[in-house]
Amino acid sequence: MSSGGRTPVFLERRSYRRRRMMDALRLLPIVGVFLWMLPLFWPKAADGPATPETMAMSTAVIYVFVVWLALIGSALALWFFLRSSPDTGEDPTRGSR
Amino acid sequence: MASVNLLVGVSLIYVTFLFAIAFFAERAAARGRGGWLRSPLVYTLSLSIYCTAWTFYGAVGYAARSGMEFVTIYLGPSLVMIGWWWALRKLVRVGRVQRATSVADLISARFGKSNLLAIVVTVMAVIGVTPYIALQLQSVTLSLSIFAAPDAGGEVNQTIAAFWVAFGLAIFTVLFGTRNLNANERHDGVVIAIAVEAVVKLIALLAVGIFVVWGIAGGIGPMMERIDTSPIGTWDMDRSRWVALTALSAAAFLALPRMFQVMVVENEDERHLQIASWAFPLYLMLMSLFVVPIAVVGLDLMPAGANPDLFVLTVPLAEGRVGLATLSFLGGFSSATSMVIVATLALSTMVSNHVVMPVWLSARAEGAQVSGDVRNVVIVSRRVSILLIIGLGYLYYRFSGGGAALAAIGLISFVGVAQFLPAMFGGIFWRGATRWGALAGLVVGFAIWVFCSLLPSFGPGVVLSAGIFDNGLFGLGWLRPQALFGIEGIDPTVHAVAWSLTLNMTAFVAVSLVTFPGPLERLQGAQFVNVFDHSSQARGWDAARATSEDLMVMTQRILGAEEAQTLFRAESARQGLEGTLPEPTQGFLQTLEREMAASVGAATAHAMISQLVGGASVSVQDLMAVADESAQILEYSNQLEAKSRELTRTAGKLREANEKLTALSVQKDAFLSQISHELRTPMTSIRSFSEILRDTEGMVQVEKTRYASIIHGEAIRLTRLLDDLLDLSVLENGQVSLRYEAGNLTDLLEKAILTAQAGSTDKIEIRRRRVDEAVTLTSDLDRLGQVFINLITNAQKYCDADAPRLVISVQREGADLSVAFADNGTPIPAHARSLIFEKFARIGDQDGSGAGLGLAICREIMTRLGGDITHVPAASGNTFVVHLPRRAALAAQ
Numbered sequence: 001m002s003s004g005g006r007t008p009v010f011l012e013r014r015s016y017r018r019r020r021m022m023d024a025l026r027l028l029p030i031v032g033v034f035l036w037m038l039p040l041f042w043p044k045a046a047d048g049p050a051t052p053e054t055m056a057m058s059t060a061v062i063y064v065f066v067v068w069l070a071l072i073g074s075a076l077a078l079w080f081f082l083r084s085s086p087d088t089g090e091d092p093t094r095g096s097r
Numbered sequence: 098m099a100s101v102n103l104l105v106g107v108s109l110i111y112v113t114f115l116f117a118i119a120f121f122a123e124r125a126a127a128r129g130r131g132g133w134l135r136s137p138l139v140y141t142l143s144l145s146i147y148c149t150a151w152t153f154y155g156a157v158g159y160a161a162r163s164g165m166e167f168v169t170i171y172l173g174p175s176l177v178m179i180g181w182w183w184a185l186r187k188l189v190r191v192g193r194v195q196r197a198t199s200v201a202d203l204i205s206a207r208f209g210k211s212n213l214l215a216i217v218v219t220v221m222a223v224i225g226v227t228p229y230i231a232l233q234l235q236s237v238t239l240s241l242s243i244f245a246a247p248d249a250g251g252e253v254n255q256t257i258a259a260f261w262v263a264f265g266l267a268i269f270t271v272l273f274g275t276r277n278l279n280a281n282e283r284h285d286g287v288v289i290a291i292a293v294e295a296v297v298k299l300i301a302l303l304a305v306g307i308f309v310v311w312g313i314a315g316g317i318g319p320m321m322e323r324i325d326t327s328p329i330g331t332w333d334m335d336r337s338r339w340v341a342l343t344a345l346s347a348a349a350f351l352a353l354p355r356m357f358q359v360m361v362v363e364n365e366d367e368r369h370l371q372i373a374s375w376a377f378p379l380y381l382m383l384m385s386l387f388v389v390p391i392a393v394v395g396l397d398l399m400p401a402g403a404n405p406d407l408f409v410l411t412v413p414l415a416e417g418r419v420g421l422a423t424l425s426f427l428g429g430f431s432s433a434t435s436m437v438i439v440a441t442l443a444l445s446t447m448v449s450n451h452v453v454m455p456v457w458l459s460a461r462a463e464g465a466q467v468s469g470d471v472r473n474v475v476i477v478s479r480r481v482s483i484l485l486i487i488g489l490g491y492l493y494y495r496f497s498g499g500g501a502a503l504a505a506i507g508l509i510s511f512v513g514v515a516q517f518l519p520a521m522f523g524g525i526f527w528r529g530a531t532r533w534g535a536l537a538g539l540v541v542g543f544a545i546w547v548f549c550s551l552l553p554s555f556g557p558g559v560v561l562s563a564g565i566f567d568n569g570l571f572g573l574g575w576l577r578p579q580a581l582f583g584i585e586g587i588d589p590t591v592h593a594v595a596w597s598l599t600l601n602m603t604a605f606v607a608v609s610l611v612t613f614p615g616p617l618e619r620l621q622g623a624q625f626v627n628v629f630d631h632s633s634q635a636r637g638w639d640a641a642r643a644t645s646e647d648l649m650v651m652t653q654r655i656l657g658a659e660e661a662q663t664l665f666r667a668e669s670a671r672q673g674l675e676g677t678l679p680e681p682t683q684g685f686l687q688t689l690e691r692e693m694a695a696s697v698g699a700a701t702a703h704a705m706i707s708q709l710v711g712g713a714s715v716s717v718q719d720l721m722a723v724a725d726e727s728a729q730i731l732e733y734s735n736q737l738e739a740k741s742r743e744l745t746r747t748a749g750k751l752r753e754a755n756e757k758l759t760a761l762s763v764q765k766d767a768f769l770s771q772i773s774h775e776l777r778t779p780m781t782s783i784r785s786f787s788e789i790l791r792d793t794e795g796m797v798q799v800e801k802t803r804y805a806s807i808i809h810g811e812a813i814r815l816t817r818l819l820d821d822l823l824d825l826s827v828l829e830n831g832q833v834s835l836r837y838e839a840g841n842l843t844d845l846l847e848k849a850i851l852t853a854q855a856g857s858t859d860k861i862e863i864r865r866r867r868v869d870e871a872v873t874l875t876s877d878l879d880r881l882g883q884v885f886i887n888l889i890t891n892a893q894k895y896c897d898a899d900a901p902r903l904v905i906s907v908q909r910e911g912a913d914l915s916v917a918f919a920d921n922g923t924p925i926p927a928h929a930r931s932l933i934f935e936k937f938a939r940i941g942d943q944d945g946s947g948a949g950l951g952l953a954i955c956r957e958i959m960t961r962l963g964g965d966i967t968h969v970p971a972a973s974g975n976t977f978v979v980h981l982p983r984r985a986a987l988a989a990q
Binding site: 029032036040044056057060076 | 168180
């Protein structure tokens with residue numbers, strides 16, 4: 001965070017919270033990529049006879065959709081928070097650099 | 098069982114219903130009551146054209162073939178939307194600020210408005226989307242054939258059916274998309290229609306899914322068991338495809354022309370994007386939710402040879418649910434039509450803006466003079482483009498055989514359009530990207546896509562021979578379409594994605610690094626990359642209209658208050674508005690621009706008006722034109738300034754000349770009055786004394802003699818005066834002829850002193866140094882002598898000292914010779930010194946005998962002789978110095 005120029009070093013609690021929410025918003029797709037790429041590590045039948053028991057399809061379906069719902073829920077919550085928090089005079093989409 | 102005719106009837110009613118919605122939506126928008134048309138909900142639903150017949154039919158087929166792999170196509174877009182802050186935010190802002198109308202427009206604008214780039218992107222987009230449109234045709238045709246199959250006549254001829262479907266879709270799109278004559282504006286009607294279709298397809302798929310889970314399987318628990326025992330019951334994922342397809346779908350979501358259309362072009366408010374960031378993944382999630390159950394139940398219920406792409410239809414039909422199957426058909430129909438409409442609209446905008454219009458305008462020498470004319474051409478070219486694009490889709494369907502899985506066709510399209518991504522993202526995130534880099538990347542990526550993905554899709558032996566598949570192009574082993582560079586064993590789709598995008602990016606970056614962008618390119622680059630630094634939330638199109646007050650204020654500044662008011666009043670009267678400001682119509686703005694152009698130049702006027710009206714930032718061309726105009730004006734003003742300086746100088750000279758003339762005239766008047774006075778005085782005395790002589794009786798001789806002497810004296814004075822005048826006139830006119838002779842200065846002075854003192858009563862004492870005078874000189878000695886006589890006579894006459902004395906001294910300084918005559922009388926007062934060499938100038942009035950011409954004559958003589966005479970003021974007395982010319986002095990040596 002820049003501490004020079006017009007940007008204050010310390011922010012009011014609310015703006016601070018808002019900025020951390022922006023950080024969360026930016027991190028969310030990275031979390032999504034990680035969770036959805038996790039099935040790459042799941043064993044499958046073609047890996048050979050020594051592999052542990054393969055994942056059942058129903059588990060896989062539930063996993064993918066639960067992650068999906070969690071991401072949607074987080075995005076919704078972040079949107080709701082950022083929308084209802086007071087405008088600090090700064091473009092809410094911009095955040096800190 | 099539903100007949101084909103019934104389905105066609107239902108489809109027609111459905112289409113009419115969509116038309117009605119679109120019509121009322123546009124009417125409402127035209128009346129300004131269309132706020133609800135632009136809500137975040139409609140925006141989100143319009144994004145759902147991502148879900149086409151591929152999703153509706155193909156996803157289930159995909160799941161039946163490859164299990165969970167189908168979901169990658171929805172994971173990518175979900176991640177893009179959830180991560181909207183990273184890329185979409187900037188893309189939407191750039192697109193809105195730059196008023197981009199399509200992907201081609203955006204890329205061309207970023208790289209210096211290069212039309213070449215726009216054409217390349219357009220061609221690539223048309224070719225890339227063609228398989229996708231074929232996919233829609235195939236799905237609708239297949240779904241129709243499902244309903245027809247049990248009928249008496251047997252199989253529907255699929256080729257003919259596909260033709261009629263294509264024809265119907267083309268008509269539908271032409272009517273829908275180009276009904277509106279405002280070809281450049283957004284399509285409120287289309288957007289609302291696709292939103293409705295989005296709801297229809299979601300409801301249809303959910304209905305089939307709920308029926309399958311609760312109606313057939315009997316709840317969630319049994320469904321899960323059924324899934325695990327089905328042929329796709331275990332996790333058996335090709336890992337490279339999982340990654341590559343997720344990335345590919347994310348890329349395609351950003352680069353698909355139709356997605357750009359709904360996401361950027363039709364975007365009303367950037368905040369809608371924030372809502373869509375969770376709402377659209379929710380939609381995708383719901384669309385995918387029942388795909389696996391439907392596939393599993395379909396695999397269970399249907400015979401082994403059934404096409405899994407059609408489970409959504411065949412499962413309800415097999416269960417005797419005709420109503421549900423019809424709803425499902427409508428859902429698939431919605432998916433296909435909405436995709437075809439928006440995709441062809443987006444493509445036809447590109448084709449007509451970047452290919453047809455430039456060609457047409459350059460073919461017509463006079464250019465776009467008539468606006469109505471151009472608009473018609475735009476509409477016609479768009480309609481032709483729509484027919485052409487759908488025709489291409491139909492041809493692809495015919496040649497690919499119509500047998501491939503829907504998802505496989507869709508993926509080919511995805512890889513094709515994903516090639517835009519490096520140029521798009523490079524353009525908005527990297528200032529160093531250049532036009533040639535973008536072109537190189539696009540061409541390389543596209544070529545690899547055609548070779549590795551598009552052409553092989555027709556199968557071996559159709560376009561590419563089996564030999565090429567096995568041995569590579571030209572028999573080169575490393576040029577095999579599914580094993581480039583000899584690396585075998587990669588999945589064909591992953592192979593195409595990996596190589597095309599990698600080499601695309603490599604070419605893009607490498608060429609960008611070694612080329613240098615043009616000025617316009619650099620400027621656009623800065624505007625794109627730093628879009629958040631100099632743009633606030635872009636204004637909507639409606640808000641961008643100029644208010645008449647703004648125009649009035651600006652016009653007054655430029656044309657002046659009175660003229661501006663006259664102009665606006667006239668326009669008000671023309672528009673039928675009394676007493677108010679006129680509406681800023683197109684015609685009025687043009688008039689205004691013309692009027693202002695007369696004052697400030699065309700480019701400046703255009704820039705000013707567009708600042709107010711368009712809200713568009715001034716383009717570089719505008720700025721350059723403004724600069725040109727300013728330079729011209731500056732040059733003109735410099736010229737004016739130079740002329741004005743010249744005039745000032747001339748006027749100064751004229752003033753001087755005039756002053757001189759005036760002075761001369763005054764001098765002449767003074768001279769005339771002086772001379773008449775000088776002549777009059779002796780004349781008067783001559784006349785009066787001659788009258789006395791004539792009239793007086795008995796005058797004694799002595800008196801007679803006295804009077805006669807006076808008359809004689811006056812006559813002599815008169816003669817002398819006339820002689821002097823004549824002399825001066827001759828000298829001044831330069832008519833005098835000089836006689837040069839050599840002589841001795843001593844002799845000359847001697848003679849002059851003798852002459853001056855002859856007949857004079859009170860002689861002045863004269864002192865000389867004869868040693869100095871021993872000089873021989875060459876001059877007109879008579880004239881020089883005259884000068885000396887004059888000076889000596891003057892000294893004699895005016896020296897008022899008790900013992901008048903005149904010192905004559907000769908100085909020789911080098912070659913110069915000067916003779917000084919210094920007396921000891923009263924010095925001439927300072928104010929009179931400048932006048933003593935003028936004609937008739939006399940100091941005081943102590944003696945009336947002189948006419949005041951002597952010194953004037955002396956000066957004229959000395960000027961003629963090439964010398965000079967000056968008066969040197971001294972503490973006591975006056976000194977006149979005669980400078981002799983160098984020639985005379987030289988001769989003297």
